[in-house]
Amino acid sequence: ITLSRKEYLYQLSDLSENSHTAEYLVTVIEKVIEGIGKNRVCAVVSDNAANVHNA
Numbered sequence: 045i046t047l048s049r050k051e052y053l054y055q056l057s058d059l060s061e062n063s064h065t066a067e068y069l070v071t072v073i074e075k076v077i078e079g080i081g082k083n084r085v086c087a088v089v090s091d092n093a094a095n096v097h098n099a
Contacts, residue, residue, distance in 0.1 A: 054076065054080055055076055057072065059072065064093075
């Protein structure tokens with residue numbers, strides 16, 4: 045959400061061909077954050093699965 049309260053989706057990825065381990069998810073999330081700059085990220089939204097929680 046921007047200061048003008050607009051919402052944006054930066055990236056949508058099909059991860060169905062890979063095992064969703066915590067290590068893999070960390071790698072994917074880090075690549076996205078590096079792509080836009082960590083100073084521009086205020087939150088990452090996910091479900092509450094154990095692998096996501098561990099990431």
